[in-house]
Amino acid sequence: MPMSSALLFVLIALALVAVALAFVLPTLLKARARGDETSRATVNAEIYRQEVDELQQEVARGELPASEAQSMRQEMHRRLLDETREAGASPSSAPRARKVALFVAVALPVVAVAVYFAVGKPNALTEESLAPAPVAEAVKGDYIEQLQSHLSRQPRDGRGWVLLARAQADRNEFKAAADAYQKALTVSEKVAKDPGVLCEYADALGMTQGGSLAGRPAELIAKALSINPAHPSALEMAGSVAYEEGRYADATRYWKELLATLTPGSERHRELSAAVARAERKSSVTLPR
Numbered sequence: 273m274p275m276s277s278a279l280l281f282v283l284i285a286l287a288l289v290a291v292a293l294a295f296v297l298p299t300l301l302k303a304r305a306r307g308d309e310t311s312r313a314t315v316n317a318e319i320y321r322q323e324v325d326e327l328q329q330e331v332a333r334g335e336l337p338a339s340e341a342q343s344m345r346q347e348m349h350r351r352l353l354d355e356t357r358e359a360g361a362s363p364s365s366a367p368r369a370r371k372v373a374l375f376v377a378v379a380l381p382v383v384a385v386a387v388y389f390a391v392g393k394p395n396a397l398t399e400e401s402l403a404p405a406p407v408a409e410a411v412k413g414d415y416i417e418q419l420q421s422h423l424s425r426q427p428r429d430g431r432g433w434v435l436l437a438r439a440q441a442d443r444n445e446f447k448a449a450a451d452a453y454q455k456a457l458t459v460s461e462k463v464a465k466d467p468g469v470l471c472e473y474a475d476a477l478g479m480t481q482g483g484s485l486a487g488r489p490a491e492l493i494a495k496a497l498s499i500n501p502a503h504p505s506a507l508e509m510a511g512s513v514a515y516e517e518g519r520y521a522d523a524t525r526y527w528k529e530l531l532a533t534l535t536p537g538s539e540r541h542r543e544l545s546a547a548v549a550r551a552e553r554k555s556s557v558t559l560p561r
Contacts, residue, residue, distance in 0.1 A: 319422055323431045330466070415439055430460025434469055437476065446479040467496035471505040485513045504530055511547070520555035524548055 419436040423429060433456035441449040453473035457464040464470075474489035474496075485493065490513045496506040511526035527548045534541040 319419070319429075319432055319435065322435055326431055326434075416443075428459045430456045430463035433459065434463060434472075438472070441472070441476050441479075444479075446476045449476040450480055465499060467500045467503040467506050470496040470499075471503070471509055474509060485509065485516060489513075502529075502533075504533065508544075511551075515547075515551055520551045523551040524555060527551065 416436065416439050419432060419439065423432050423436060426432060433452050437449045437452035437456065440446075440452060450473065453469065453476055456469065457473070470492045474485065474492040477492070478485045478489045481487070481489070489509075493506060493509045493513055496503055497510050500506065507526050507530040511523040511530070514520070514522035514526060527544055531541065531544050531548060534544065
């Protein structure tokens with residue numbers, strides 16, 4: 273009797289799993305003992321890289337003296353070396369690695385067959401389209417967990433809190449993002465004087481208020497503008513605050529100042545020009561008494 277396509281597919285799949293295990297298990301047994309330390313070192317290195325990028329951008333914008341940036345880079349590098357040495361000094365987890373390898377060897381074939389019978393289709397490879405896996409969300413979630421782990425060890429890392437806040441805002445977790453921004457301002461005087469971070473914090477708070485910038489967000493924007501009167505985000509948001517409060521002439525003034533820095537004909541220039549026109553129309557209207 274000819275073998276059914278489903279049975280043939282299962283046998284081929286099991287054979288492929290066996291070949292994969294032959295390659296994976298030896299490496300897993302050798303590398304797993306160093307897995308936690310390597311992962312931790314990698315996360316710390318990525319955070320260090322992003323913090324250095326932030327400093328370079330601040331220097332380029334003229335918001336941070338080069339000498340101060342160099343001093344901060346040295347401190348970040350020292351902290352990275354300290355954490356790397358700490359990770360290297362942790363005990364080996366070889367017994368745990370052997371248990372994990374055994375579990376993988378037993379569970380992988382069982383899970384593969386179970387998943388096939390639950391959702392598998394032997395002709396799936398011939399179909400025109402496959403549903404994409406939610407990889408981006410999983411990676412973003414891992415990144416947030418890694419940042420939280422880092423900050424549990426380095427709670428006074430202001431830039432780390434900013435990175436966490438940005439990642440949470442990207443996931444529309446605005447309350448958590450606002451809390452992280454507040455923590456960043458609390459632990460770092462330098463971050464508290466960064467107009468860009470103040471505007472990001474105001475935006476996150478505004479989103480928790482349904483998009484309104486009234487109250488604390490407006491205060492943060494005013495502080496950002498006092499630090500750097502030409503800061504693009506501060507000018508734009510100050511105009512939004514004024515427009516929201518009915519101060520259309522002030523909104524026009526802030527937005528026109530920002531408009532002068534934008535490239536004519538660009539989408540951003542067109543959008544802001546339209547906003548200026550609306551504010552000017554409203555400011556010229558005389559309400560009947």
